[in-house]
């Protein structure tokens with residue numbers, strides 16, 4: 001029987017994956033405080049539905065950065081899909097395209113962006129970039145990504161250094177198994193061939209000047225991923241980026257950052273409707289998405305659930321994840337008396353009076 005929920009799917013994926021690979025996907029940094037907080041925040045916030053509004057079947061279609069999408073749910077960039085399933089990123093791309101959903105390809109994908117684009121066959125791809133201090137390499141990669149037809153660059157800004165993931169250290173999981181590598185990290189070699197992949201560099205020297213450089217280096221829309229401070233949201237507005245993705249990297253970078261859901265309202269206030277806002281971290285149910293939309297997000301992104309679908313059943317598993325969340329969101333909106341995202345607002349939210357005492 002198919003998993004009834006994304007949590008059941010995680011259990012199925014755990015049964016199928018090597019323990020070290022499961023931990024690599026599931027784990028977070030340090031004490032995993034942030035990892036737990038992301039999911040828990042959704043459970044703590046109640047929904048108070050409206051009734052008898054006669055809105056009809058909820059309409060989920062929307063446009064993000066000029067891209068039509070069947071629902072406000074984007075696939076977040078996650079590394080190493082071939083570690084979850086031999087079909088890897090190709091399977092994810094096929095499932096996303098079939099569902100009319102946007103897939104963000106990780107810079108650390110184990111399939112080259114050109115091959116993912118081919119598998120996606122007309123689906124919408126965004127590309128996640130860790131700005132490399134070697135700007136020549138970064139620029140060459142941007143040209144590859146543009147040529148492959150990606151429609152936006154999602155620049156991850158929460159990783160000046162790599163978070164400390166103790167599960168991986170304990171499991172000795174520090175390198176990809178032989179035969180797998182970060183295919184986008186192969187530089188151009190002689191005669192159009194590609195050389196061996198270089199490691200992804202993280203840099204404490206990155207600054208807003210690099211975002212300015214990026215702005216001039218491409219006409220693709222730029223999404224800043226990993227903003228959690230309202231002061232940085234204001235900076236993003238001034239620097240001419242096109243969207244922000246409120247994210248604490250699924251609890252994998254700085255531990256003890258609060259849940260993204262809790263950080264969203266001040267960021268939405270700082271942005272004041274001038275840029276689209278996405279949020280990721282702990283989205284596991286349709287009701288979670290309603291809550292994020294009610295607090296000011298235009299869309300959400302999902303990380304681990306896609307890996308669980310992929311590990312459980314390849315392309316069909318990712319399709320199942322997207323369909324499960326789509327139908328849960330549709331049901332939750334209908335139960336709240338909402339016919340579209342514009343009906344979803346803070347009036348639906350309830351903070352428990354018992355918790356405040």
Ligand code: FNR
Pocket residue numbers: 024025026038076077078079106107108128156225247248249250251252280281282283301302303304305
């Ligand atoms: C990630 N994430 C991530 N982010 C990014 O910008 N580049 C990357 O390569 C990766 N890789 C990655 C691998 C794995 C295994 C995980 C779990 C996460 C973070 C990801 O984009 C997203 O922010 C979180 O996964 C969202 O939280 P949930 O949905 O997993 O709770």
